[in-house]
Amino acid sequence: xxxxxxxxxxxxxxxxxxxxxxxxxxxxxxxxxxxxxxxxxxxxxxxxxxxxxxxxxxxxxxxxxxxxxxxxxxxxxxxxxxxxxxxxxxxxxxxxxxxxxxxxxxxxxxxxxxxxxxxxxxxxxxxxxxxxxxxxxxxxxxxxxxxxxxxxxxxxxxxxxxxxxxxxxxxxxxxxxxxxxxxxxxxxxxxxxxxxxxxxxxxxxxxxxxxxxxxxxxxxxxxxxxxxxxxxxxxxxxxxxxxxxxxxxxxxxxxxxxxxxxxxxxxxxxxxxxxxxxxxxxxxxxxxxxxxxxxxxxxxxxxxxxxxxxxxxxxxxxxxxxxxxxxxxxxxxxxxxxxxxxxxxxxxxxxxxxxxxxxxxxxxxx
Numbered sequence: 001x002x003x004x005x006x007x008x009x010x011x012x013x014x015x016x017x018x019x020x021x022x023x024x025x026x027x028x029x030x031x032x033x034x035x036x037x038x039x040x041x042x043x044x045x046x047x048x049x050x051x052x053x054x055x056x057x058x059x060x061x062x063x064x065x066x067x068x069x070x071x072x073x074x075x076x077x078x079x080x081x082x083x084x085x086x087x088x089x090x091x092x093x094x095x096x097x098x099x100x101x102x103x104x105x106x107x108x109x110x111x112x113x114x115x116x117x118x119x120x121x122x123x124x125x126x127x128x129x130x131x132x133x134x135x136x137x138x139x140x141x142x143x144x145x146x147x148x149x150x151x152x153x154x155x156x157x158x159x160x161x162x163x164x165x166x167x168x169x170x171x172x173x174x175x176x177x178x179x180x181x182x183x184x185x186x187x188x189x190x191x192x193x194x195x196x197x198x199x200x201x202x203x204x205x206x207x208x209x210x211x212x213x214x215x216x217x218x219x220x221x222x223x224x225x226x227x228x229x230x231x232x233x234x235x236x237x238x239x240x241x242x243x244x245x246x247x248x249x250x251x252x253x254x255x256x257x258x259x260x261x262x263x264x265x266x267x268x269x270x271x272x273x274x275x276x277x278x279x280x281x282x283x284x285x286x287x288x289x290x291x292x293x294x295x296x297x298x299x300x301x302x303x304x305x306x307x308x309x310x311x312x313x314x315x316x317x318x319x320x321x322x323x324x325x326x327x328x329x330x331x332x333x334x335x336x337x338x339x340x341x342x343x344x345x346x347x348x349x350x351x352x353x354x355x356x357x358x359x360x361x362x363x364x365x366x
Contacts, residue, residue, distance in 0.1 A: 010055035011147045011207040021224060027120025029056040032224035041227035045193050049153035050223035051214055052120055055207060058122030059146050060115040060129060062136030071113060072234045074132050075105060076250065078260040078344055082107045087173045087188055089258050091250045092125060093267030097274060098246035101125050105189065114349040147207030151214065152197035154363035159200060161215050172365055181209060192228065194235035196363040233315050233324060236285050236356025242296060243283055243326055244311045254283045273339055288323030289350040291316065294342045300327050301348065302339040308333045311342055317358055324358050
């Protein structure tokens, strides 16, 4: 007998339904895939301003010294030299060096940390944190207290500056606390689209009020998971469960720059061993030679039709007008410019290994 999955809902579920969004299961949540259409929402994000409901993401608070709390030993980035009010991308590893999750850590104060994790892995991550954060430190899973909106696109700053005074002072990967609609909240200059953008962490029950305030600006439109996936793929950003999982190390995923080998952390020994021996596979970006797109699970072949890897993500790129993808291939293959084939047993498509990102005209650092 099949048991129907009970999906969690964000505080904006009723809003999405009122907008006739197409809803889909995503990491245990009922999420909007699209409203007007994926291509239209993509264009809005690249050219104007779109808002994404990302309230499914998880948020943790840790209070304590970076080392004595145990936080430093959990994640791969350097914490001791992090300036206040900055963010850093990192990974959370298992003992074998596989990625349990990718996350962003915020330094709120000298000994106060805010960590944002993926929605599908929040419970697993919380268990890992609770198991390793010291008894002298404080760990709180505040995921159910906070909604989250991503305001993304070249007009994002213009749209938000009346609602968030002094938002102009935020540079890329920094944050501050602002009073927004009477609430003191975190606003960061981060995102997952490759465009100028901000993420607003707002009280769960009041998130619809924030949504409605932003949408008073007629330049703004809602966007769903479909457009978000195309946008992140054009930037070559990894998605947990595709380019990252517990069997893939950050070295294989091309994320070594987010690993601080000058400190101890869970999984370090396994990474050092892998580094010494050399990775057996690596993540690459590639494009199709036509409008036909790769699909997750497609096989990747070299020009001699020998299987060399697997597609982890694929889509049609509106900016390039052709298919693009990411995949894991055996080390020693996948050099930039190398001709490849991808597909299934019945049909293959010609492609070429390329550098990331695919999209070059981003407003990200504006």
